[in-house]
Amino acid sequence: MSAIETLGLTKQYGGLASSIALPGHARAPGVRALEELTIEVREGEIFGFLGPNGAGKSTAIRLLLGFLQPTAGRAAVLGFDSVRDSVEIRRRVGYLPGGIAFWDNLSGERLLDELADLSGRAPTRRAVLLDRLELSAATLRRPVREYSRGMRQKMGIIQALQHDPELAILDEPSEGLDPLMQRAFYGILDDLRRDGRTVFFSSHVLSEVERVCDRVAIIRLGRLVALEEVPALLARRKRNVELRLGGLPPELVGVAGVSDVEVGDGWLTCRLEGDVGPFLAAIAGSVIHDLTIEPARLEEAFLEFYEADLDAEPPKAIPA
Numbered sequence: 001m002s003a004i005e006t007l008g009l010t011k012q013y014g015g016l017a018s019s020i021a022l023p024g025h026a027r028a029p030g031v032r033a034l035e036e037l038t039i040e041v042r043e044g045e046i047f048g049f050l051g052p053n054g055a056g057k058s059t060a061i062r063l064l065l066g067f068l069q070p071t072a073g074r075a076a077v078l079g080f081d082s083v084r085d086s087v088e089i090r091r092r093v094g095y096l097p098g099g100i101a102f103w104d105n106l107s108g109e110r111l112l113d114e115l116a117d118l119s120g121r122a123p124t125r126r127a128v129l130l131d132r133l134e135l136s137a138a139t140l141r142r143p144v145r146e147y148s149r150g151m152r153q154k155m156g157i158i159q160a161l162q163h164d165p166e167l168a169i170l171d172e173p174s175e176g177l178d179p180l181m182q183r184a185f186y187g188i189l190d191d192l193r194r195d196g197r198t199v200f201f202s203s204h205v206l207s208e209v210e211r212v213c214d215r216v217a218i219i220r221l222g223r224l225v226a227l228e229e230v231p232a233l234l235a236r237r238k239r240n241v242e243l244r245l246g247g248l249p250p251e252l253v254g255v256a257g258v259s260d261v262e263v264g265d266g267w268l269t270c271r272l273e274g275d276v277g278p279f280l281a282a283i284a285g286s287v288i289h290d291l292t293i294e295p296a297r298l299e300e301a302f303l304e305f306y307e308a309d310l311d312a313e314p315p316k317a318i319p320a
Contacts, residue, residue: 001079003167003198004041004064008073010034011059033059035222036073041200046193048213048230049202056222057202058098061169064200065090078167091120094165098172098202100156104145108135108155111144115159123162128191130158132184149176157185161192168192169200174208186212210234235274240294243268246287255282 011034034056041047051057062068064077066086075082077089102111116123130140133154147155153176160168174182189212192199203209209216210230218226226233238259243249249263252270256278260271272279272293283291 001043002040002076003043003045004039004047004075004077004200006037006039006060006064006073006075009037009060009063009070009075010072011056011063011068012071032222034063034219037219037222037224038073039217039224039227041198042215043198044193044196045214046189046199046201046212048209048216049200049219050204050206050209050216051219052204054221055219057219058171059222060219061097061171061200061202064169065093065095092166094119094160094163094168094170096156096160096168096170096173098175100152102144102152102155105143107143108140108147109137111155112140112159112162116163119163119165121163121165125164126158126162129161129188132188133158133181134184150178150181153177154181157188161188165197167198167200169202171202172204173201174203174205182208238271238273240292241270241272241279242290242292243283243286243288244290246289248286250283250286252279252282255279258282 013031013033049057063070064075064082066082069083078092080089135154157173174185201213213230215229245266245268249268252258252261257272257274258270258279262269
C-alpha cells in the first residue's frame with residue numbers, strides 16, 4: 001500500500017469549476033491552485049515536495065488532510081479517502097503546518113499533552129524528541145508565550161511526531177532552527193526512516209531536501225514538472241568545471257557531456273553533464289595545475305525546471 005496516492009488532484013478557487021458549469025453559462029474565471037497532481041509516495045520513504053510560494057504546496061497538503069475538498073481528482077492517505085475519511089487520516093498522521101500557532105497561555109508540557117490527547121495515541125516518542133531538540137523540563141513548565149521562534153518550531157516538530165505516526169506531513173519543518181538544531185532534526189528524520197515511517201517533506205531549503213529525501217516532486221504554478229529519485233535528478237544536471245592549465249588546452253569539442261567551453265589566459269572552463277569518464281580521458285594528456293568540478297546541486301535542477309517553458313511537455317517521471 002502506498003502512504004499517499006493522488007490521481008488528477010485539482011483545486012480551483014473562485015468561479016465555476018468545469019465539472020459544475022451550467023448549460024448555457026460561460027465558465028467563470030478562477031484560479032487553479034493545483035492542477036491534475038498525480039503522485040505516489042511509497043511507505044518508508046522521505047518524499048520531498050518542492051515549489052516556491054504560491055506553487056500549490058500548501059493547497060496540496062490541505063487536500064491530503066481533508067481541510068479542503070478537491071475540485072476534481074482524488075487522494076488517498078494510508079489507504080483512506082481524503083474526503084470521506086478525513087477524520088481518520090488526521091488521527092493517524094502527524095502534521096506540522098507552516099507558521100504553526102499555539103495556545104500561548106498553556107505551558108509547553110500542557111500543550112503537548114493536549115495535542116497528544118487530540119491524536120488519541122500515547123506520546124511514545126516525546127522523551128526522545130525532547131532530548132534530541134534540547135527542550136528541558138524547566139522550559140516545558142514555562143508558558144508558550146515566552147518561547148522564541150526556534151523553540152516554537154521545536155514544539156511544532158515534537159507535537160507532530162510524539163505519537164509515532166505512520167506518516168508525518170511536515171511543512172517547512174526546519175524554519176527558525178539554528179544550524180545545530182537543524183542537524184538534530186536531520187538525525188530525527190534518519191531515525192524515522194530506519195523505523196519504516198514515511199515523511200512527506202515540504203521545504204524551500206533545497207540543500208536539506210537534497211540531504212534527506214529519497215525522491216522529490218517539483219511543482220510550478222500548481223502543476224507537477226518533475227518527479228524523480230534525488231540521485232537521478234542530480235546525475236542529469238550540468239556541473240561547472242574549471243581547469244588551470246600549464247600548457248596547451250585539451251581538445252574538448254565533441255567530447256560527450258561537455259559544453260560551453262571557454263579558454264583564456266591559462267584557464268579553461270566548461271559545463272559537464274553525466275559520466276565524467278570521457279572528459280577525464282580527453283584531458284589526460286594535458287598539463288593541468290588545478291581541476292575543479294563542482295558537484296551537482298538540487299538548486300540547479302530546481303531553477304532549470306522553473307526557467308523551462310511551462311507549456312512544453314513536462315519531464316517524464318521515474319515510475320513509482
